[in-house]
Amino acid sequence: MTVLPDADALETALGEAERRGEVAERRRGLLLALPSFAYMVLFFAVPLVIVLVYSFATRTSSGSTALSDWNLEAYRKLGEPIVRNVVIRSVVLALITTVLCLVIAYPFAYFCATRSATVRNLLLVAVMIPFWTNFLVRNYAWRLLLSSGGPISSFTESIGLGPTEILFTKTAVVIGLVYAYLPFMILPLFASIDRLDWRLVEASRDLYASGPASFRKVVLPLTMPGVIAGSILVFVPSMGAYVTPELLGGGKETLLGSYIVTQFLTARNWPVGASLSFVLMAVMLVSTIIYFRAGGKNL
Amino acid sequence: MSLRAVSKHFDDVVAVDSVDLDIGDGEFFALLGPSGCGKTTTLRMIAGLEIPSAGSLKIFGSEVGPLPPNRRPVNTVFQNYALFPHMSVADNVGFGLRMSKTPKADVARRVSEAISLVRMGGMENRRPAQLSGGQQQRVALARALVNRPKVLLLDEPLAALDLKLRQEMQFELKQLQREVGITFVFVTHDQEEALALSDRIGVMDSGRLLQVGTPEEIYDAPVDRFVADFIGRSNFLAGTLEAHDRVCLANGDRVTVPSVADGVVSVGDAVQVSLRPERVMIDRAGAAPEGHASLEGEVATVTFLGNSIVYRVALDWMTIEVETDHRPDLDRHEVGDRVAMWWRDDAIAVVRP
Amino acid sequence: MSGRSIAPTTRWLLRSNSALVIAFLYAPIILLAVYSFSGSRIPGEWGGFTTEWYARLFDDSRIQKTIGVSVRVALVSTVIATVLGTMSALALERFKFRGRRVFDALLYLPIIIPDVTMAVMMLMFFTQAFDLVDLLFGLGLSKGFATIVVSHVAFNIAFVSVVVRARIAGMDATLEQAAADLYANRWQAFRYVTLPLIAPGVLGGALLAITLSLDDVVVTQFVAGPGSTTLPVYVFSLIRKGVTPTINAVSVIMLLASLTLVAGSVALQRAQAVRGRTNSE
Ligand SMILES: Nc1ncnc2c1ncn2[C@@H]1O[C@H](COP(=O)(O)OP(=O)(O)O)[C@@H](O)[C@H]1O
Ligand SMILES: [Mg+2]
Numbered sequence: 001m002t003v004l005p006d007a008d009a010l011e012t013a014l015g016e017a018e019r020r021g022e023v024a025e026r027r028r029g030l031l032l033a034l035p036s037f038a039y040m041v042l043f044f045a046v047p048l049v050i051v052l053v054y055s056f057a058t059r060t061s062s063g064s065t066a067l068s069d070w071n072l073e074a075y076r077k078l079g080e081p082i083v084r085n086v087v088i089r090s091v092v093l094a095l096i097t098t099v100l101c102l103v104i105a106y107p108f109a110y111f112c113a114t115r116s117a118t119v120r121n122l123l124l125v126a127v128m129i130p131f132w133t134n135f136l137v138r139n140y141a142w143r144l145l146l147s148s149g150g151p152i153s154s155f156t157e158s159i160g161l162g163p164t165e166i167l168f169t170k171t172a173v174v175i176g177l178v179y180a181y182l183p184f185m186i187l188p189l190f191a192s193i194d195r196l197d198w199r200l201v202e203a204s205r206d207l208y209a210s211g212p213a214s215f216r217k218v219v220l221p222l223t224m225p226g227v228i229a230g231s232i233l234v235f236v237p238s239m240g241a242y243v244t245p246e247l248l249g250g251g252k253e254t255l256l257g258s259y260i261v262t263q264f265l266t267a268r269n270w271p272v273g274a275s276l277s278f279v280l281m282a283v284m285l286v287s288t289i290i291y292f293r294a295g296g297k298n299l
Numbered sequence: 300m301s302l303r304a305v306s307k308h309f310d311d312v313v314a315v316d317s318v319d320l321d322i323g324d325g326e327f328f329a330l331l332g333p334s335g336c337g338k339t340t341t342l343r344m345i346a347g348l349e350i351p352s353a354g355s356l357k358i359f360g361s362e363v364g365p366l367p368p369n370r371r372p373v374n375t376v377f378q379n380y381a382l383f384p385h386m387s388v389a390d391n392v393g394f395g396l397r398m399s400k401t402p403k404a405d406v407a408r409r410v411s412e413a414i415s416l417v418r419m420g421g422m423e424n425r426r427p428a429q430l431s432g433g434q435q436q437r438v439a440l441a442r443a444l445v446n447r448p449k450v451l452l453l454d455e456p457l458a459a460l461d462l463k464l465r466q467e468m469q470f471e472l473k474q475l476q477r478e479v480g481i482t483f484v485f486v487t488h489d490q491e492e493a494l495a496l497s498d499r500i501g502v503m504d505s506g507r508l509l510q511v512g513t514p515e516e517i518y519d520a521p522v523d524r525f526v527a528d529f530i531g532r533s534n535f536l537a538g539t540l541e542a543h544d545r546v547c548l549a550n551g552d553r554v555t556v557p558s559v560a561d562g563v564v565s566v567g568d569a570v571q572v573s574l575r576p577e578r579v580m581i582d583r584a585g586a587a588p589e590g591h592a593s594l595e596g597e598v599a600t601v602t603f604l605g606n607s608i609v610y611r612v613a614l615d616w617m618t619i620e621v622e623t624d625h626r627p628d629l630d631r632h633e634v635g636d637r638v639a640m641w642w643r644d645d646a647i648a649v650v651r652p
Numbered sequence: 653m654s655g656r657s658i659a660p661t662t663r664w665l666l667r668s669n670s671a672l673v674i675a676f677l678y679a680p681i682i683l684l685a686v687y688s689f690s691g692s693r694i695p696g697e698w699g700g701f702t703t704e705w706y707a708r709l710f711d712d713s714r715i716q717k718t719i720g721v722s723v724r725v726a727l728v729s730t731v732i733a734t735v736l737g738t739m740s741a742l743a744l745e746r747f748k749f750r751g752r753r754v755f756d757a758l759l760y761l762p763i764i765i766p767d768v769t770m771a772v773m774m775l776m777f778f779t780q781a782f783d784l785v786d787l788l789f790g791l792g793l794s795k796g797f798a799t800i801v802v803s804h805v806a807f808n809i810a811f812v813s814v815v816v817r818a819r820i821a822g823m824d825a826t827l828e829q830a831a832a833d834l835y836a837n838r839w840q841a842f843r844y845v846t847l848p849l850i851a852p853g854v855l856g857g858a859l860l861a862i863t864l865s866l867d868d869v870v871v872t873q874f875v876a877g878p879g880s881t882t883l884p885v886y887v888f889s890l891i892r893k894g895v896t897p898t899i900n901a902v903s904v905i906m907l908l909a910s911l912t913l914v915a916g917s918v919a920l921q922r923a924q925a926v927r928g929r930t931n932s933e
Pocket of ligand 1: 337
């Protein structure tokens, strides 16, 4: 083996080149990310911080916000009956919506997952299409259907049940929410049922489980991640819904989302609006953590 | 091409540990080792896809260690071919020439030459997805060779093919290398493939290059227990090197060994004696000829393999595997028989434990 | 016995449930489309076939104007979000750099954050920013086209990035190395290998961004100025006043716009699926 006279020098040169290569690579990555990174910091992270700061500010008598007298007043307001009722109503309606979606979507997803590939794809595309169509229009369609003298009302009247008067009630809001978020429940449920190892179901049948028993003891527990993921995907946006309660609840059935909007656009109580937005976001963050824990990322 | 003390670290993983290696011009060289031993990393450093952490890497005398891949006279056939799925066969093959700004007319001519070299004429307009595994393999070869590299690097090029196709392609690859006459550095974890194809083999384990030699040297005179074990099968008898041609085995027997090369082990070291099962002769106890080292033991199992029989013989300090031809003129031993085993002095090798 | 075999009654129940789900999903949209051609002035009543309401749309300058704003907002914000989203997807999938994890987390937030919170954030931000600009430079800025675009980009970068990342993750990184081995420099490897291969993902991300931009009511309502209302915000305010046959017609137009976009992305997915199949052979 020939010993190179400058072996040591070469070694440091190479180590240096390797390090420089890595540094250059990192710099390239940062450069590529930088425009959107800066954008997201300026137009997302900073606004988020502003909301947080505002939630500790004071509303002056003139309706403007004083950025000086920091306090927890806005959060204390959340305990007041009006706000508490809004929160409770939102949670209850969101829960009802979630349960209804689950009950409707599970059999549908199960049916999909047990079909041939062609039928399954057709059904899934059929679910996806309304999901992609304009959200406002989908809500408007129900407003039209449920309007007094509208198609549903005329139909129930013609079969002798009298006119249907459910527009601007909680029922209408729930119908609208279920309609809007049903695909969010179907898709993760389908994913987890589709991934189910059917040999486990066969094994349970082989071990004397009846059909319903093997569903309860095997299928349901194994598809639980889908149930949890779907429930969160429905529950969270329902809690924050604004358009649906506005159009189908007629502003009477104030939910959290609408209440926040009112605080900003009408009541001009920004601190309360800000603190409520934060509560809403906390719900969302906790749910997201549960979602990832449940393996939702893989769905 | 020469590598001197080349190392590569990924954070705290030492992927390649101070490798010294010379590869001659026009040689078919195989880097052989189990998965994860650092073969791909070594190859990628030669290709310029990784910069070594330390050491020197020369191709035709000039240092290429820190050069990027597009400035080296080297091309690679990737592990899963890495054909561009959105380009036709012809566009794939011509890619390197277009990137290096070769005149258009030359590109067309060299592409069609390369395609016919790998016998893919008529498939120029197909997409990689429309080709079989063997055909994709040939396109990958053409795509690299069309650039007339001085060294062609191949990373497990046959691993994705099924057995029959693999054997066919082994033959073609060897043929092709003779035709183009350039250096091939070939990575594989398949010892048979390495033995069948290469002029020389380098055996790697855990980032270290353990031995370099012709296939015969590697098989007949391994210097490391790992090498002997990885290539073929072997019995390992523990002992101590007493003189450069004598080992004292663990049971106290002394055996003569081929003289040990310098730098592998030194007199006084604990060593292992590698004894290939098919090099061991076996007969009734006491039938060992004079003048040979021999061992006696009791047959523990007999396995019939068609053309051969494998005996596992229990000694009181270890078990030895013996493989004999299945021939009517040889005695067959049964479980429980006492047998004697012996071997020619040059049938064994002293290895690092 | 197969695990998938189902008792006949259960099967019948599953079938009817699925039929009802599909009916539930489509009936409102279809009825809306039908009623948009109804001659009656009462929107939910059938009064003979007419195209009058559509004709009226073409004369309604307010609607025309908001359509113009919506389309411009959607196009501009989609272009910006697609470029930025694709760049961040490449950075996150192919590079290590300082702050990568923070960036990654920051890009998840807009996807999960409720509309209302996002709207509140943007409103407060612009109010503060404009106050600051006024204070520092004496410039009186106001909300309008630009604030809508900025807000739409703020949520769309994240969506584009997710879609494109999925595509890059599915692409073999050795293809780029093969390009480098074949004398391509960084830019050439990107231009001739990476970009063509991730193009369907980029297009898919752009389609999603357009859809979300055209869909948005809440955020836009908060950041729109007097002269720059988008179509959904305008329609939303109209609906709150009461349903009219004209709204039916506008809604159907919006429906058609989204259906065109869906058709585009479904076609794209099919093309991708077909290519994926042939590639994996
Ligand atoms: N880019 C990398 N980052 C971190 N570790 C790596 C990288 N590439 C390879 N390694 C590690 O280096 C070792 C050698 O890998 P490789 O050269 O691919 O082995 P082989 O090709 O022999 O199977 C392995 O332990 C592997 O995990
Ligand atoms: Mg490898």
